[in-house]
Amino acid sequence: MHWKDAESCGKALSELAVKALIEEAELTPKPGLVDRKDSGAHNDLNFEKMIVSANSLKSTFRDIGIAAFLKKPSQELRESIAEIGRHGEKKMFEATGGTNTHKGAIWALGLLVASIAGQSQRTSLERIANFAGEIACFIDRKATQTSTNGYNVQKRFGVQGARGEAQQGFPHVMEVALPVLREARERGLTETLARLETLIHLIARVDDTCILHRGGMDALTSAQKSAETIIRLGGVSTLEGWRGLDQLEKTLLSYNASPGGSADLLAVVLFLDSVDAKNSSALIPESLITV
Ligand SMILES: CC(C)(COP(=O)(O)OP(=O)(O)OC[C@H]1O[C@@H](n2cnc3c(N)ncnc32)[C@H](O[C@H]2O[C@H](COP(=O)(O)OP(=O)(O)OP(=O)(O)O)[C@@H](O)[C@H]2O)[C@@H]1O)[C@@H](O)C(=O)NCCC(=O)NCCS
Numbered sequence: 016m017h018w019k020d021a022e023s024c025g026k027a028l029s030e031l032a033v034k035a036l037i038e039e040a041e042l043t044p045k046p047g048l049v050d051r052k053d054s055g056a057h058n059d060l061n062f063e064k065m066i067v068s069a070n071s072l073k074s075t076f077r078d079i080g081i082a083a084f085l086k087k088p089s090q091e092l093r094e095s096i097a098e099i100g101r102h103g104e105k106k107m108f109e110a111t112g113g114t115n116t117h118k119g120a121i122w123a124l125g126l127l128v129a130s131i132a133g134q135s136q137r138t139s140l141e142r143i144a145n146f147a148g149e150i151a152c153f154i155d156r157k158a159t160q161t162s163t164n165g166y167n168v169q170k171r172f173g174v175q176g177a178r179g180e181a182q183q184g185f186p187h188v189m190e191v192a193l194p195v196l197r198e199a200r201e202r203g204l205t206e207t208l209a210r211l212e213t214l215i216h217l218i219a220r221v222d223d224t225c226i227l228h229r230g231g232m233d234a235l236t237s238a239q240k241s242a243e244t245i246i247r248l249g250g251v252s253t254l255e256g257w258r259g260l261d262q263l264e265k266t267l268l269s270y271n272a273s274p275g276g277s278a279d280l281l282a283v284v285l286f287l288d289s290v291d292a293k294n295s296s297a298l299i300p301e302s303l304i305t306v
């Protein structure tokens with residue numbers, strides 16, 4: 016990809032990132048999560064707050080795109096976007112009155128925005144995800160938070176969480192979710208069902224530290240089994256699979272657990288999908304693309 020300047024790059028990528036967050040929130044139904052219908056396992060959140068939160072992050076993603084413009088993965092880049100990311104988290108908490116809505120999404124989308132902005136040529140999603148992983152592998156020496164929910168859960172259960180997902184180049188996005196979304200579209204599912212199917216595959220596979228933090232390993236195993244059952248029944252487009260969504264919702268609510276990490280990764284999938292779609296069209300005028 017090649018933009019005219021850093022500002023237009025930051026602005027374009029930020030618009031796509033915020034759009035992905037809004038589309039994730041809008042998807043209904045989503046077991047255990049906030050959607051248009053209800054707030055799932057969250058008593059301090061609702062749909063409007065998710066939208067306010069998504070919009071509050073516009074300047075964060077723009078600034079990350081500007082800071083990373085034509086920059087290769089490096090310690091310096093890692094630390095400069097970490098500072099912008101932390102400022103974004105502050106903005107998110109101000110916008111939501113102190114509730115964590117999009118921390119995992121700021122992390123994942125921030126890294127991917129930086130990766131895309133850094134590349135001087137139109138490139139593949141695989142390369143974008145790998146570059147983001149490389150950036151995530153540098154240590155942020157100025158990191159302030161040590162005892163996060165994710166960190167505590169990683170220590171207790173030995174899972175990789177959001178940090179590992181990014182450092183490995185987003186395997187659940189690239190190898191599970193994006194192929195599921197595309198295959199569901201090819202099968203002729205509506206866009207809503209295709210996205211829901213993608214979310215269910217993520218819940219079945221991701222070690223979501225948000226579920227682990229609230230409900231422990233029992234909650235994670237039960238949620239993954241419920242999601243796997245939906246897949247085994249033929250997915251959300253079958254009557255049995257659709258009915259399975261109720262069981263997944265009941266399972267999550269019985270542990271007061273929410274698959275917030277999977278929701279963030281769905282937003283990542285929607286973001287990368289939109290980047291791919293724009294890659295060959297309007298976002299970048301042909302005259303500005305170097306191949
Ligand atoms: C490296 C960081 C991601 C920090 O990670 P860490 O694991 O240490 O910290 P957490 O605070 O737990 O945040 C991680 C969030 O990532 C999401 N997530 C969980 N599992 C996965 C997974 N397997 N793969 C990908 N993503 C995952 C999840 O976010 C969602 O859940 C949030 C709600 O979570 P929580 O606060 O635990 O919710 P409650 O249960 O309601 O909490 P309590 O009220 O009970 O306390 C929701 O926001 C979703 O987004 C995890 O929360 C990174 O944040 C970091 O280092 N940031 C610094 C800045 C930076 O370097 N930025 C880089 C460029 S932008």
Ligand SMILES: Nc1ncnc2[nH]cnc12
Nearest residue numbers: 040048049116275278279
């Ligand atoms: N829709 C959603 N509901 C609850 N937590 C989330 N984190 C990211 N998206 C979410």
